[in-house]
Amino acid sequence: MNFKCKCGTKYRAKTPEFTGDIEAVIYTDGVVEGAVTPRKIDVFICDTCKKIKSVSECEQIEEVGKTLLEPTTEEYLEILKDEKFKNLNIRIKTWQRSNDKYREIDSLDDLKVKVELLKATISQIPSITHFNQYIAKMVKKKEALSDENSIIIVEEKINELIQKREEVFGRLKEKNHLNNITSQIKEMEEIGEAEVVYTSQEKENMKILLDTLGGSSAEKILKAELYRNLGEFEKSTVVAGEITEKQYEKIKDLIKNLSERKLKKPARLNS
Numbered sequence: 001m002n003f004k005c006k007c008g009t010k011y012r013a014k015t016p017e018f019t020g021d022i023e024a025v026i027y028t029d030g031v032v033e034g035a036v037t038p039r040k041i042d043v044f045i046c047d048t049c050k051k052i053k054s055v056s057e058c059e060q061i062e063e064v065g066k067t068l069l070e071p072t073t074e075e076y077l078e079i080l081k082d083e084k085f086k087n088l089n090i091r092i093k094t095w096q097r098s099n100d101k102y103r104e105i106d107s108l109d110d111l112k113v114k115v116e117l118l119k120a121t122i123s124q125i126p127s128i129t130h131f132n133q134y135i136a137k138m139v140k141k142k143e144a145l146s147d148e149n150s151i152i153i154v155e156e157k158i159n160e161l162i163q164k165r166e167e168v169f170g171r172l173k174e175k176n177h178l179n180n181i182t183s184q185i186k187e188m189e190e191i192g193e194a195e196v197v198y199t200s201q202e203k204e205n206m207k208i209l210l211d212t213l214g215g216s217s218a219e220k221i222l223k224a225e226l227y228r229n230l231g232e233f234e235k236s237t238v239v240a241g242e243i244t245e246k247q248y249e250k251i252k253d254l255i256k257n258l259s260e261r262k263l264k265k266p267a268r269l270n271s
């Protein structure tokens, strides 16, 4: 959709292309993100006139303008000072934007899962599988032997195969990836995970949200997540426990699970 600000600056807002984006990622704080599911931007600060505008009040045009970018957390906090935009929708968007900086940071658990998946992928690469099968056969052959000399010959052959497998392994791009993740894990175990920290303004917005959100299941999910993000894990678990609607079961269980593990970061519902 193309539109222009009152000052004449032309913008292009990305709109969802279709609703069945199976690649879209859903997060515990309600953010849905995918290649064809861009986030809806309702309000923005114009690059030119610096005024706060809601997209819906702007005039739609045919001409294509520059891509409209979502306000930053700081811009959202600025927007929230304007009486006209002090509403639940903008408060939720501000909080979700605050969470963006933690969205793509993997936790230690995420990384460990990645390592396991990578190892499984590597073991299924044909050249590696071939060596594994060959080595397993030679080991079996060695076990059946009793003659010392024959055993030594087979052992040499096995070592040679292991070395060749390592050579192939070393050339795999997956090996590089695996090394990177492994060193990341090592570092995290040494220095600890990145801590979720909100500024006092961000926290204030989150607390107002907690006071404003109502008692529907959808609102309770947001409340449980807000408490969890703020590190109030017991409250998070209690609120999540109050949700009975079946459609929220998966997200409710994930939030409870993360709270029990004292994790604050927004997490992916589907991965």
Ligand SMILES: [Zn+2]
Pocket (backbone or CB within 6 Å): 005, 006, 007, 008, 009, 046, 047, 048, 049, 050, 051
């Ligand atoms: Zn403008």
